[in-house]
Amino acid sequence: xxxxxxxxxxxxxxxxxxxxxxxxxxxxxxxxxxxxxxxxxxxxxxxxxxxxxxxxxxxxxxxxxxxxxxxxxxxxxxxxxxxxxxxxxxxxxxxxxxxxxxxxxxxxxxxxxxxxxxxxxxxxxxxxxxxxxxxxxxxxxxxxxxxxxxxxxxxxxxxxxxxxxxxxxxxxxxxxxxxxxxxxxxxxxxxxxxxxxxxxxxxxxxxxxxxxxxxxxxxxxxxxxxxxxxxxxxxxxxxxxxxxxxxxxxxxxxxxxxxxxxxxxxxxxxxxxxxxxxxxxxxxxxxxxxxxxxxxxxxxxxxxxxxxxxxxxxxxx
Amino acid sequence: xxxxxxxxxxxxxxxxxxxxxxxxxxxxxxxxxxxxxxxxxxxxxxxxxxxxxxxxxxxxxxxxxxxxxxxxxxxxxxxxxxxxxxxxxxxxxxxxxxxxxxxxxxxxxxxxxxxxxxxxxxxxxxxxxxxxxxxxxxxxxxxxxxxxxxxxxxxxxxxxxxxxxxxxxxxxxxxxxxxxxxxxxxxxxxxxxxxxxxxxxxxxxxxxxxxxxxxxxxxxxxxxxxxxxxxxxxxxxxxxxxxxxxxxxxxxxxxxxxxxxxxxxxxxxxxxxxxxxxxxxxxxxxxxxxxxxxxxxxxxxxxxxxxxxxxxxxxxxxxxxxxxxxxxxxxxxxxxxxxxxxxxxxxxxxxxxxxxxxxxxxxxxxxxxxxxxxxxxxxxxxxxxxxxxxxxxxxxxxxxxxxxxxxxxxxxxxxxxxxxxxxxxxxxxxxxxxxxxxxxxxxxxxxxxxxxxxxxxxxxxxxxxxxxxxxxxxxxxxxxxxxxxxxxxxxxxxxxxxxxxxxxxxxxxxxxxxxxxxxxxxxxxxxxxxxxxxxxxxxxxxxxxx
Numbered sequence: 112x113x114x115x116x117x118x119x120x121x122x123x124x125x126x127x128x129x130x131x132x133x134x135x136x137x138x139x140x141x142x143x144x145x146x147x148x149x150x151x152x153x154x155x156x157x158x159x160x161x162x163x164x165x166x167x168x169x170x171x172x173x174x175x176x177x178x179x180x181x182x183x184x185x186x187x188x189x190x191x192x193x194x195x196x197x198x199x200x201x202x203x204x205x206x207x208x209x210x211x212x213x214x215x216x217x218x219x220x221x222x223x224x225x226x227x228x229x230x231x232x233x234x235x236x237x238x239x240x241x242x243x244x245x246x247x248x249x250x251x252x253x254x255x256x257x258x259x260x261x262x263x264x265x266x267x268x269x270x271x272x273x274x275x276x277x278x279x280x281x282x283x284x285x286x287x288x289x290x291x292x293x294x295x296x297x298x299x300x301x302x303x304x305x306x307x308x309x310x311x312x313x314x315x316x317x318x319x320x321x322x323x324x325x326x327x328x329x330x331x332x333x334x335x336x337x338x339x340x341x342x343x344x345x346x347x348x349x350x351x352x353x354x355x356x357x358x359x360x361x362x363x364x365x366x367x368x369x370x371x372x373x374x375x376x377x378x379x380x381x382x383x384x385x386x387x388x389x390x391x392x393x394x395x396x397x398x399x400x401x402x403x404x405x406x407x408x409x410x411x412x413x414x415x416x417x418x419x420x421x422x423x424x425x426x427x428x
Numbered sequence: 429x430x431x432x433x434x435x436x437x438x439x440x441x442x443x444x445x446x447x448x449x450x451x452x453x454x455x456x457x458x459x460x461x462x463x464x465x466x467x468x469x470x471x472x473x474x475x476x477x478x479x480x481x482x483x484x485x486x487x488x489x490x491x492x493x494x495x496x497x498x499x500x501x502x503x504x505x506x507x508x509x510x511x512x513x514x515x516x517x518x519x520x521x522x523x524x525x526x527x528x529x530x531x532x533x534x535x536x537x538x539x540x541x542x543x544x545x546x547x548x549x550x551x552x553x554x555x556x557x558x559x560x561x562x563x564x565x566x567x568x569x570x571x572x573x574x575x576x577x578x579x580x581x582x583x584x585x586x587x588x589x590x591x592x593x594x595x596x597x598x599x600x601x602x603x604x605x606x607x608x609x610x611x612x613x614x615x616x617x618x619x620x621x622x623x624x625x626x627x628x629x630x631x632x633x634x635x636x637x638x639x640x641x642x643x644x645x646x647x648x649x650x651x652x653x654x655x656x657x658x659x660x661x662x663x664x665x666x667x668x669x670x671x672x673x674x675x676x677x678x679x680x681x682x683x684x685x686x687x688x689x690x691x692x693x694x695x696x697x698x699x700x701x702x703x704x705x706x707x708x709x710x711x712x713x714x715x716x717x718x719x720x721x722x723x724x725x726x727x728x729x730x731x732x733x734x735x736x737x738x739x740x741x742x743x744x745x746x747x748x749x750x751x752x753x754x755x756x757x758x759x760x761x762x763x764x765x766x767x768x769x770x771x772x773x774x775x776x777x778x779x780x781x782x783x784x785x786x787x788x789x790x791x792x793x794x795x796x797x798x799x800x801x802x803x804x805x806x807x808x809x810x811x812x813x814x815x816x817x818x819x820x821x822x823x824x825x826x827x828x829x830x831x832x833x834x835x836x837x838x839x840x841x842x843x844x845x846x847x848x849x850x851x852x853x854x855x856x857x858x859x860x861x862x863x864x865x866x867x868x869x870x871x872x873x874x875x876x877x878x879x880x881x882x883x884x885x886x887x888x889x890x891x892x893x894x895x896x897x898x899x900x901x902x903x904x905x906x907x908x909x910x911x912x913x914x915x916x917x918x919x920x921x922x923x924x925x926x927x928x929x930x931x932x933x934x935x936x937x938x939x940x941x942x943x944x945x946x947x948x949x950x951x952x953x954x955x956x957x958x959x960x961x962x963x964x965x966x967x968x969x970x971x972x973x974x
Binding site: 194 | 598599600604605606607608623624625626627628629631632639669696699700701704739750751753754755756757758759760783787
């Protein structure tokens with residue numbers, strides 16, 4: 112199943128201050144893109160440490176990988192970089208932009224909101240668990256860091272192994288206050304399933320190579336199928352009630368009283384978008400939830416809407 | 429061989445050489461000054477050819493613009509809609525669009541001159557700051573055309589106005605939820621677009637010829653013409669990533685016999701990883717020629733003060749506006765600086781706000797502790813808000829300043845009333861304090877942000893008059909001789925070219941600025957009105973094209 116069967120290319124922004132772990136996450140995604148043909152825009156190649164055995168071609172500002180992904184240096188004009196990527200054939204299935212250490216990731220995310228060729232798949236902001244509380248009060252860059260965190264749909268607290276428990280707790284408290292709309296997740300060494308960063312990409316996980324046992328926590332994905340068209344208000348309310356373990360929800364669903372089109376439902380963190388979408392032929396209606404342990408249980412809340420869990424998978428550790 | 433030596437006689441020659449400040453004759457051989465003084469000095473080398481064309485004119489060293497952009501030669505491919513009158517490279521005087529109606533009329537003329545009714549019309553230089561609360565809206569531009577896209581780039585380079593054709597094609601409506609789409613009381617987009625996403629979308633549907641102009645050889649040629657017209661013989665292009673195409677373009681155009689200036693580009697030092705940048709600038713150094721000098725790096729720290737994006741120290745912007753933005757994290761900026769410094773590369777560092785200045789002074793201090801280096805001549809560009817203590821510390825560390833004196837005239841009133849308040853505005857671009865602190869300084873236009881024209885810039889530093897006629901910080905005014913030094917030797921020093929240009933001395937390049945009047949004799953408030961005959965570059969006269 113491929114939920115986003117339209118022509119709009121999903122775009123994820125990875126933000127966070129210098130040293131937050133953005134490059135580690137980008138490297139992990141390029142090595143293991145979850146079956147999606149990614150185009151990743153980075154500030155410079157210097158820091159990206161792509162496994163040389165994966166590289167099939169390097170041409171100017173672009174590195175092509177054997178898994179179908181490309182990594183591009185954005186140069187001094189992000190808009191140009193995105194336009195160049197969109198012009199590539201085959202069109203990438205997902206664009207990831209690594210924001211610069213001082214950029215406001217929401218300003219980048221807005222490009223995906225305004226360009227009809229793109230759809231925003233979320234803003235992921237990283238924060239170094241041991242450094243973030245001090246960073247927030249830094250006289251030079253504290254405001255910049257706060258702006259970044261406030262833009263987040265998903266907040267990754269990184270390098271937890273290097274931080275004492277009390278600073279992790281302090282960081283959690285500070286982030287919860289600063290970015291109440293984001294879902295917070297502790298991530299070590301970029302070890303997070305690509306679905307969490309990208310959203311449901313449609314690739315069949317079970318056929319993929321087995322994953323090394325390095326994910327700190329267990330992730331789950333649940334697929335629900337509708338037995339009848341939905342009421343938008345009801346669906347929205349149910350999505351807004353989803354508990355903390357659910358990081359993302361994405362679906363293509365039909366609404367009651369409508370024919371000929373579907374609605375693309377996307378929730379990242381606590382931001383929900385429901386937008387009309389052409390009904391692709393042959394695509395099944397479904398809603399997919401992605402999250403940590405407890406997502407499976409949370410899916411039960413959709414039963415009264417006629418959405419029934421049909422498949423629950425633990426994303427392999 | 430008489431033909432080998434040319435002696436120019438002038439009404440007066442201002443040399444900037446303290447051992448011989450004034451002369452009447454200068455002998456030139458092989459493009460260099462062979463002798464300077466009177467009849468006696470310049471006949472000492474044997475037979476000469478006499479050239480008396482400057483008999484009634486005044487010569488001074490070719491002027492040096494230490495902070496400009498070659499884009500000054502590119503913007504004139506588009507319609508000028510600025511508030512102040514401005515002269516294009518060919519010498520046509522464009523009146524200022526001093527009302528929105530005047531701007532519309534200017535665009536209507538441009539529209540009529542275009543054959544294809546669907547072709548996009550691009551304009552530049554507009555600044556709404558002069559029209560109070562009245563903003564330009566799409567309906568204004570729809571009076572010009574409802575068939576062609578119209579896009580106006582504001583003078584700050586960061587905001588656009590577009591017509592309904594562009595709004596429609598870009599799909600920008602009341603439902604568009606991104607920042608920077610300015611809305612009217614009904615929530616409809618007005619056609620004013622700020623911030624990345626909105627501008628990205630406008631350019632996506634009509635293209636970005638401003639960007640493309642940078643790669644056009646004609647841009648450099650017209651930049652040369654614009655510089656020549658104001659007496660400039662050496663100008664910087666102070667920010668380019670220097671891709672191969674740009675380097676080839678520079679090499680090609682500066683080799684053209686008729687190209688009237690020496691060009692000094694600065695590489696955008698942050699456009700690539702640190703090691704890559706260092707390797708690239710060292711490699712480019714080797715490609716320098718007599719009229720093209722590579723080797724300087726530019727680092728960007730903060731934004732602009734009038735755009736509220738400069739980084740300010742306490743108490744910040746008036747009215748409690750949030751502080752500006754860093755172009756890069758301060759510690760990364762310091763790392764870039766460190767690496768270029770250690771490699772012996774000179775850095776030109778964009779700093780507007782006093783916090784950005786403070787951070788970069790600290791970064792240079794650290795770099796000097798790690799890699800002691802005399803005569804680095806790192807230069808804080810703009811350096812607009814530096815206070816006395818910062819200038820003292822700059823002097824102690826050997827840091828130069830290139831002050832944005834034109835700001836006093838163009839935005840002085842705005843700084844007084846809206847950005848930083850009267851007290852800090854009074855000492856903006858504090859040339860007097862720089863001088864008394866012992867900081868080597870230049871003054872600049874940042875063309876095309878303001879028009880290139882060192883005599884105008886000198887006038888600003890000497891008189892400190894705002895556009896409304898207020899003297900902004902009379903204590904910071906400098907004398908005419910000090911200002912003339914800043915636009916010649918002072919600027920040459922910041923480019924590490926003071927041993928070759930910037931004064932008329934034996935052995936230096938025969939680069940002269942030729943004036944109709946003596947800038948040391950005219951009333952200081954008339955300094956900007958001194959007419960430029962043209963220049964001499966390497967001994968060859970370049971009269972301003974009629």
